[in-house]
Amino acid sequence: MSIINDLKMEYRVGGIVQRLIFWNVGLFAIPMVVFSILSLLNVDISFLRWDIPGATDWLSLSSNPADLLWKPWSIIGYAFLHAGFTHILFNMLMLFFAGRLFLTFFTQKQLFGVYVLSAIFAGAIFILGYQTLPMLTGVTTKMVGASASIMALLIATAVYAPTYSVRLMLIGTVKLWHIALAFVIIDLIYASAENTGGHIAHLAGALFGFVYIKLLKNSTDLTKGISAITEGLGGLFKTRKQQPFKKVHRNPAPSTPKAAGTRPKSITQKQIDDILDKISRSGYDSLTKEEKDFLFKVGK
Numbered sequence: 005m006s007i008i009n010d011l012k013m014e015y016r017v018g019g020i021v022q023r024l025i026f027w028n029v030g031l032f033a034i035p036m037v038v039f040s041i042l043s044l045l046n047v048d049i050s051f052l053r054w055d056i057p058g059a060t061d062w063l064s065l066s067s068n069p070a071d072l073l074w075k076p077w078s079i080i081g082y083a084f085l086h087a088g089f090t091h092i093l094f095n096m097l098m099l100f101f102a103g104r105l106f107l108t109f110f111t112q113k114q115l116f117g118v119y120v121l122s123a124i125f126a127g128a129i130f131i132l133g134y135q136t137l138p139m140l141t142g143v144t145t146k147m148v149g150a151s152a153s154i155m156a157l158l159i160a161t162a163v164y165a166p167t168y169s170v171r172l173m174l175i176g177t178v179k180l181w182h183i184a185l186a187f188v189i190i191d192l193i194y195a196s197a198e199n200t201g202g203h204i205a206h207l208a209g210a211l212f213g214f215v216y217i218k219l220l221k222n223s224t225d226l227t228k229g230i231s232a233i234t235e236g237l238g239g240l241f242k243t244r245k246q247q248p249f250k251k252v253h254r255n256p257a258p259s260t261p262k263a264a265g266t267r268p269k270s271i272t273q274k275q276i277d278d279i280l281d282k283i284s285r286s287g288y289d290s291l292t293k294e295e296k297d298f299l300f301k302v303g304k
Contacts, residue, residue: 117227152209
């Protein structure tokens, strides 16, 4: 149960990057487990057209624009789905890396907005490519994966702070623009060799990240509309540090003067603030078992 409690607390106190990772992993694992169980029970699930591991056909993005008529949600939904364990593992590592870099300079609302808008843009370019490029016309395929959105986050940060230093294992310290350029070059090389549609979507995501920063520097934030829409989603961007625990103290008010009862409250609140500061600096895993138990207890 402690693992479940740790995951629940990580979701509650973590930011939008952690929540995006939770959503991606959940949408990958839960359908796979459920439909695997149904298959073992000999339940007919052929109507779901289970032809993409970890995702059903009605959630993937089709290169045929007519398919958007019966599954318009797929223009966004594909960015939360993955086609295999290696696919999701690499993408979630990259999302954690690119997301942390992005949040060094921008807000959680902007990150979520870029993630969603770049997915829509890259999905539209993916479909357009299969309708216009000679090598792709007449071909119908499907796409899943968060890669385009991750590319948008990485390129946006690199355009905003190109000389920002990043230390990579086995390589050493490099500039952020070096990393961004390497990923763009890789996509350009492989675009004509394999998974052409996927690499086109990656490049479209990179283009969106570039355009986003250029417009932002001119005081135009494309993510404002997304932020306005998501304001009512029940604290999507609010961590526990932004919304302190409000129902920790339930003892009746003492008959003695106020000052006599303020010390325990201030001590408890100080403990909460110290723990949340530690999380923001080093992450939830840096907490001791006692700190995790205390935080989980007061968060109920």
